Amino acid sequence: MYIVLMYDIMMDEKGAKVQRNAFKICKRYLTHIQKSVFEGNLSELNLMKLKKELNLYIRDEKDSFIIFKSRDEKWLTKEFLGKKDNKTSNFF
Template sequence: MYVVLVYDISQEEKGQKRWSRVFKICKKYLSHIQNSVFEGEISKAQLVKLQQELRQFIDKNLDSVIIFKSRNEKWLDKEFWGKVEDKTGFFL
């Protein structure tokens, strides 16, 4: 499946440390696109593992994570406004 993951980590209560851990976990599974946005092809098993790892560092009262799922990237239209930094274009 193709996934777009977006997160917002509060800076309260050791937020910088949580943000750093969340960033590193997401980077293991997906491509970093922009600030707190990741995307990429991932199996269901990998997605479950990603979610389990993230749960350890997400404060449900302060932070949020949104995961958009699609069967395939071709079902997702991307539209860029402003500065375009499509980091996925570097892959062959």
């Protein structure tokens, strides 16, 4: 399945550590396309692994992660406003 994941981490005393760990985990499974946004194809098993690893660091009362799922990337379209970045070339 095709995944777009984004997160917003509160930058308090522990936020930098949470952000570093979240970034490293997401980067192992997905392509980093913009600040806290990642995309890519994942199997259901790898999505479960990704979520399990992230749950070790997510602070439910402070941090927000959103995962958009699609059966296939061909069902998504992309439109650029401003600078076009080739890191999003996985999107059609």
